[in-house]
Amino acid sequence: MDNSTMHDFGIDVSRLTTTRKTHRPHVALCFDDHVFAVDTTRTFGNDPIQPDAYLITHAHSDHHGKSAMLSPKSICSEETARALEIRFGKDYMGQTFKIGETINIDGVEVATHPTHHTIGSCAFSWVNDNGTKTLVTGDVKDASDLPGCDFLVTEANYGDPADPSCYFEDDVAGLEQIIGDNVALGAYAFGKAQRAVSIARNAGWHDGISMDTKGYNLTKGLMSDCGHLNEIVEYNGGYEGLVIVPPWDLGKLPGSMKKYVLTGRQDYYYPAINISDHMDVTGLVDMVMDMQPEATLIYHPDGHRPERLAAHLNKVGCLAAALGELEI
Ligand SMILES: [Zn+2]
Numbered sequence: 001m002d003n004s005t006m007h008d009f010g011i012d013v014s015r016l017t018t019t020r021k022t023h024r025p026h027v028a029l030c031f032d033d034h035v036f037a038v039d040t041t042r043t044f045g046n047d048p049i050q051p052d053a054y055l056i057t058h059a060h061s062d063h064h065g066k067s068a069m070l071s072p073k074s075i076c077s078e079e080t081a082r083a084l085e086i087r088f089g090k091d092y093m094g095q096t097f098k099i100g101e102t103i104n105i106d107g108v109e110v111a112t113h114p115t116h117h118t119i120g121s122c123a124f125s126w127v128n129d130n131g132t133k134t135l136v137t138g139d140v141k142d143a144s145d146l147p148g149c150d151f152l153v154t155e156a157n158y159g160d161p162a163d164p165s166c167y168f169e170d171d172v173a174g175l176e177q178i179i180g181d182n183v184a185l186g187a188y189a190f191g192k193a194q195r196a197v198s199i200a201r202n203a204g205w206h207d208g209i210s211m212d213t214k215g216y217n218l219t220k221g222l223m224s225d226c227g228h229l230n231e232i233v234e235y236n237g238g239y240e241g242l243v244i245v246p247p248w249d250l251g252k253l254p255g256s257m258k259k260y261v262l263t264g265r266q267d268y269y270y271p272a273i274n275i276s277d278h279m280d281v282t283g284l285v286d287m288v289m290d291m292q293p294e295a296t297l298i299y300h301p302d303g304h305r306p307e308r309l310a311a312h313l314n315k316v317g318c319l320a321a322a323l324g325e326l327e328i
Pocket of ligand 1: 058060117139
C-alpha cells in the first residue's frame with residue numbers, strides 16, 4: 001500500500017516538519033480544505049504546514065499533548081485536558097468535549113469514541129467529501145465501542161506477531177487475590193494507577209489507598225469513584241491501606257511490605273502481575289479484521305512494530321502500511 005491508496009480516499013497523509021525540516025511526531029491528515037494533525041507537537045509561524053486542529057487522543061507523553069495543549073487549535077476530551085493540566089502544570093488552551101459527543105472541528109462533524117486505554121482516551125471519526133470514513137484510534141485497550149470505517153489509523157504498541165511479549169491476558173483475578181493491607185503495587189502514575197484503583201474498588205476494597213503525589217493528584221482529579229485516598233508526601237512510614245506507587249519507588253517502602261509490579265514485563269525485581277493498558281497483538285489483529293477497513297495506516301509507536309503489524313495484516317488480506325513505510 002502506498003499514498004495513492006489514500007489519494008483515492010481523498011486524503012493526503014503527511015507529516016508536520018520543524019523549521020529544521022525534521023519530522024514532527026506522528027501524522028497529519030489533509031482532506032478537502034482541512035488539515036488534522038494527530039498526536040503531534042504544535043507548529044510555529046514558519047512551518048510549511050499549519051494544521052486546523054491538533055487531535056490529542058490521550059495524555060500519555062508519547063502522544064505529545066504536553067506541547068499541543070498550548071495551542072487554541074488543540075482538541076481532546078475533558079478528562080484528557082484535566083490529565084494534561086495535572087501532569088504538566090499548565091492551562092489547557094484548546095477545545096474539549098465529552099467522549100461520545102459529536103463535535104464540529106473547522107466545519108467537519110467529528111464523532112468521538114472511548115478506547116478504554118486511559119481515563120479520557122478517545123478515538124475520532126469523520127467522513128470527508130469523497131465519502132471516506134476515517135477513524136483515528138490512538139492507543140486502544142478495548143475496541144468494542146469503535147465504529148466501522150473505510151480508513152483506519154491505528155497503533156501497534158504490541159503489534160509484532162513474532163514477539164512472544166506481544167501476547168498477554170490481564171490477570172485481574174491475580175491482582176484481586178493479593179489486594180490487602182501491607183501490600184504495595186508498582187504502577188505508572190497515569191493510566192495503570194487508576195486501573196489498579198478501579199480494580200481494587202470493584203473487588204470490594206473499601207479501605208484507604210495510599211498513593212505518591214502524582215498518582216494521588218491524577219486519581220483524585222480524574223476518578224469520581226476512587227474512594228478514600230491518602231497522599232504519600234514523604235516515604236517515611238505509616239502507610240495506610242493498599243499502597244500504589246511508581247515501580248521505581250517500591251524500594252523506598254519498608255521491606256516488610258509485599259510488593260508487586262503491574263506490568264507485562266519480566267525484568268523487574270518484584271513479582272509481576274500482568275495488567276496492561278493495551279490490547280495484545282491478537283486483539284489488534286482482531287480489531288482490524290472485525291472493522292474490515294479498506295486500508296489501515298499504523299502511525300504509532302516508533303520502532304519496528306508498526307511495520308511488523310502492517311506486514312501481518314497484508315498477509316491475512318487487510319491492506320495496511322506503517323507510517324514509516326510511506327514516502328511522504
Ligand atoms: Zn498511551
